[in-house]
Amino acid sequence: MNIGEMKAAHKRITRWEYQPGRIEKGYNDRTLHVDLSTSTVTEKPVTPLMKDKFIGGKGFGLYLLWHATKPTTQWNDPENEIIISPGPCAGITQYAGAGKSLVVSISSQSGRIMDSNVGGYFGPYMKFAGFDAIELQGKANEDVIIVIDGTDHSVTIETAPKEAIDSHVLAEQLTEMYAKDEKDKINVAVVSAGTAADHSLIGMLNFSFWDPRRKVARLKQAGRGGIGTVFRDKRIKALVCKTTGIKPNWNNVVDLNKIIERGQRFQKEIKELDDKQCEMRDKGTAHLMEIMDAYDLLPTTNFRFGKAADIGEDINKIHSNVLKSLFNLKWRDLDGCWFGCAMSCCKSVDGFELKTGPYKGDKVTVDGPEYETAAGLGSNCGIFDPLHIIEANFYCDTYGICTITVGTITAFVMECYEAGILNKERTGGLELKFGNSLAALELIHQMATGKGFGAIAGRGAEYMKHYFADQGWGDRQFLSDIAMVNKGLEYSQYMSKESLAQQGGYAMTNKGPQHDEAWLIFMDMVNNQIPSFEDKAEALYYFPMFRTWFGLCGFCKLPWNDVEPENNREKYPPKEAAKVPEHVDNYLTVFKAVTGRDIDKDELILQSARVYNFQRIFNIRRGYGLRQHDAQPYRACGPVTKREYESRQERYDKQLVDWMGMTPEAVAKMTVEEKIAAHRKYRTDRYEKLLDAVYKRRGWTRNGVPTIAWLKEIGMDLPEVIEVVKPLQ
Amino acid sequence: MKGKIIVNDQVIDWRAGMTVSDVLTVMNYTFKLLVIQINGKNIKRDDWPTATVPEGADVKVIHLMSGG
Ligand code: SF4
Numbered sequence: 001m002n003i004g005e006m007k008a009a010h011k012r013i014t015r016w017e018y019q020p021g022r023i024e025k026g027y028n029d030r031t032l033h034v035d036l037s038t039s040t041v042t043e044k045p046v047t048p049l050m051k052d053k054f055i056g057g058k059g060f061g062l063y064l065l066w067h068a069t070k071p072t073t074q075w076n077d078p079e080n081e082i083i084i085s086p087g088p089c090a091g092i093t094q095y096a097g098a099g100k101s102l103v104v105s106i107s108s109q110s111g112r113i114m115d116s117n118v119g120g121y122f123g124p125y126m127k128f129a130g131f132d133a134i135e136l137q138g139k140a141n142e143d144v145i146i147v148i149d150g151t152d153h154s155v156t157i158e159t160a161p162k163e164a165i166d167s168h169v170l171a172e173q174l175t176e177m178y179a180k181d182e183k184d185k186i187n188v189a190v191v192s193a194g195t196a197a198d199h200s201l202i203g204m205l206n207f208s209f210w211d212p213r214r215k216v217a218r219l220k221q222a223g224r225g226g227i228g229t230v231f232r233d234k235r236i237k238a239l240v241c242k243t244t245g246i247k248p249n250w251n252n253v254v255d256l257n258k259i260i261e262r263g264q265r266f267q268k269e270i271k272e273l274d275d276k277q278c279e280m281r282d283k284g285t286a287h288l289m290e291i292m293d294a295y296d297l298l299p300t301t302n303f304r305f306g307k308a309a310d311i312g313e314d315i316n317k318i319h320s321n322v323l324k325s326l327f328n329l330k331w332r333d334l335d336g337c338w339f340g341c342a343m344s345c346c347k348s349v350d351g352f353e354l355k356t357g358p359y360k361g362d363k364v365t366v367d368g369p370e371y372e373t374a375a376g377l378g379s380n381c382g383i384f385d386p387l388h389i390i391e392a393n394f395y396c397d398t399y400g401i402c403t404i405t406v407g408t409i410t411a412f413v414m415e416c417y418e419a420g421i422l423n424k425e426r427t428g429g430l431e432l433k434f435g436n437s438l439a440a441l442e443l444i445h446q447m448a449t450g451k452g453f454g455a456i457a458g459r460g461a462e463y464m465k466h467y468f469a470d471q472g473w474g475d476r477q478f479l480s481d482i483a484m485v486n487k488g489l490e491y492s493q494y495m496s497k498e499s500l501a502q503q504g505g506y507a508m509t510n511k512g513p514q515h516d517e518a519w520l521i522f523m524d525m526v527n528n529q530i531p532s533f534e535d536k537a538e539a540l541y542y543f544p545m546f547r548t549w550f551g552l553c554g555f556c557k558l559p560w561n562d563v564e565p566e567n568n569r570e571k572y573p574p575k576e577a578a579k580v581p582e583h584v585d586n587y588l589t590v591f592k593a594v595t596g597r598d599i600d601k602d603e604l605i606l607q608s609a610r611v612y613n614f615q616r617i618f619n620i621r622r623g624y625g626l627r628q629h630d631a632q633p634y635r636a637c638g639p640v641t642k643r644e645y646e647s648r649q650e651r652y653d654k655q656l657v658d659w660m661g662m663t664p665e666a667v668a669k670m671t672v673e674e675k676i677a678a679h680r681k682y683r684t685d686r687y688e689k690l691l692d693a694v695y696k697r698r699g700w701t702r703n704g705v706p707t708i709a710w711l712k713e714i715g716m717d718l719p720e721v722i723e724v725v726k727p728l729q
Numbered sequence: 730m731k732g733k734i735i736v737n738d739q740v741i742d743w744r745a746g747m748t749v750s751d752v753l754t755v756m757n758y759t760f761k762l763l764v765i766q767i768n769g770k771n772i773k774r775d776d777w778p779t780a781t782v783p784e785g786a787d788v789k790v791i792h793l794m795s796g797g
Contacts, residue, residue, distance in 0.1 A: 276761070277761055277762060278761070278762075290759070291759060291760050294757050294758075294759045294760075295757075295760070519794070522760070522792035522793070522794055523792075526737060526758075526790075526792050527737060527789070527790070527791050527792055528737050528738045529791065561793075561794060562794075564762060564793065568793075569762075569763075569764040569771070569793065570771060570773075574764050574766075574789070574791040574793075577764060577791075577793055578791075578793055
């Protein structure tokens with residue numbers, strides 16, 4: 001079917017026209033609300049309080065969702081919303097990495113408040129069209145698309161019965177449909193999910209950006225927590241935003257020259273240093289593959305081990321140089337997910353011929369794989385085959401499911417299979433052994449159709465660990481120990497066993513174990529820079545707060561510390577150098593140059609602390625967000641099985657002596673089971689002590705509830721917030 | 730400490746003429762964003778292949794990625 005026929009099949013449900021606005025200092029001062037149940041579109045003002053306390057991005061998303069929902073609202077209730085907000089600095093093109101949007105919703109996987117950051121053009125284009133955020137509420141009766149047309153200042157809701165659902169097809173269909181001509185395709189951005197988002201709880205959203213060189217709609221993902229599932233539950237097939245083209249100062253910033261100056265300085269660093277440092281332009285985040293392996297941090301066979309060699313595999317098979325050899329680097333320095341990003345880390349494999357599934361034989365462009373994807377779908381499943389990783393990456397993207405989540409789910413079911421908890425009968429014939437590429441791909445295809453074992457796996461690891469135990473297939477405690485899930489969300493792909501601080505960095509997060517709040521493993525485990533509980537607590541205060549700020553403003557985190565100024569290490573003591581002070585200063589300067597608000601690095605942390613605490617309290621309002629919810633699976637904390645212990649016996653035995661004060665003679669007499677039990681007791685207690693220290697530093701009670709005094713101190717003492725925490729003080 | 734040095738609080742064997750680069754090889758420290766200090770003194774990257782580590786030295790190899 002051609003594009004004209006598809007378009008002819010659209011039925012317009014609503015068309016709403018709005019007054020064109022003008023962005024001032026990064027804000028339109030209005031947001032867009034779409035109610036799919038009533039097919040109404042309205043605009044709402046952005047209040048001074050929103051700008052003051054919530055800044056934008058994730059802050060706006062949380063504020064709007066709080067007021068749109070009740071404490072009892074479920075993910076699939078009509079009042080649940082998906083909010084997309086890019087933040088005041090999003091859309092500038094003169095400083096690298098300033099095109100991010102934050103997507104917020106009640107998670108279909110966890111019931112908690114999910115946030116996911118994403119590149120692509122939709123967020124900035126929506127700002128240029130006139131809105132600082134979009135709220136999607138209600139449910140349509142049939143599949144619809146929502147078109148925000150910044151060229152004629154209208155928003156339409158229309159049926160879209162004929163278009164594909166899978167993202168790699170749909171994004172291109174809609175880009176072509178809404179662009180005037182080939183040149184105009186760059187001015188169209190699409191948000192979509194995919195068929196697996198229809199049949200699982202782990203759906204994600206793809207945000208497109210048209211690549212005029214490859215002539216394809218590239219895709220960036222808001223992956224975590226099932227927001228794609230919420231999107232499809234609302235019967236939204238896609239969002240489309242059209243703009244008239246990029247203008248140099250569309251944000252009407254206060255001081256463009258300042259941004260240009262800092263932007264050029266940063267660009268020079270990338271040009272001169274990236275090849276010597278992280279090679280982001282050549283490899284993207286995949287440069288971490290062999291590094292993580294070398295440091296015993298690459299999750300291998302469901303986070304049991306940290307190295308390929310532990311299972312007799314060779315890291316060189318999925319070494320970053322191998323992935324690089326598959327990337328098309330012809331436009332290496334132009335692979336940005338937003339204009340002006342000199343780091344250009346969005347690598348792609350072009351002309352990749354698919355071997356399985358409904359698109360078998362097609363030659364496609366695959367975005368990535370990034371480190372998390374390659375580790376999750378590769379080493380963690382015991383599959384050291386780059387072509388498998390790329391194929392699985394492609395299908396996860398187009399089906400609209402998160403590669404990190406799928407990786408951790410597959411690794412979990414593979415361990416269950418090897419442990420005899422699952423067998424061919426229980427998996428409907430899938431031989432889910434570690435290393436079985438075809439079975440892993442088939443599981444993904446089954447998630448897309450909601451058939452077979454894929455229907456169970458697509459509900460996530462939290463569901464499965466209970467389901468398998470309820471069926472009497474395995475021991476409940478063992479399943480809880482090995483299912484790498486906290487707060488209903490699967491772990492991202494780093495080993496935290498030997499880094500207590502990272503255990504907190506994962507399990508004490510607001511949304512669940514994603515590394516975007518804090519990545520402290522080197523600081524803690526390798527450098528031994530934060531030895532005491534107080535040191536770790538300080539790091540678990542500073543870094544989550546600092547990193548939250550990117551998502552308030554519309555920045556990407558990667559340019560902050562994936563390249564560092566040449567003299568960073570000489571100029572600052574190591575702990576300060578880890579914060580990359582000159583880049584922090586760039587961000588403060590750019591924020592001021594956009595918004596006119598003159599903040600220092602302490603106020604930056606406070607801005608984040610307000611939103612961070614608000615999200616914690618939002619979870620408390622929903623019955624979560626307490627100490628019990630910060631518990632971690634034991635696999636994240638220490639060795640569960642004999643094989644794990646024996647693989648690092650020397651280290652673990654030494655720890656029995658050094659940490660637990662046992663004599664070498666006493667250790668020599670212990671069985672492995674006794675040693676595992678001793679570690680478990682010690683490590684679990686130690687994590688509890690960490691919780692105490694971190695809660696204290698964060699101004700929370702021992703139960704993890706922000707204190708009223710702390711909320712007053714940071715300026716997040718809104719009456720509705722105090723009302724939630726008051727009975728819990 | 731006879732025949733030993735301390736690297737990030739771990740005691741490892743020392744040998745005469747051991748350079749900073751040798752220490753990195755022994756420790757399998759392959760990451761690129763490193764600050765190296767011997768007895769509290771910064772050693773510039775250009776000097777890593779030639780700077781020798783004295784017996785008993787306290788070596789800090791600070792990995793900078795705050796990352797992920
Ligand atoms: S660093 Fe990479 S992910 Fe971040 S904005 Fe640039 S291209 Fe996008």
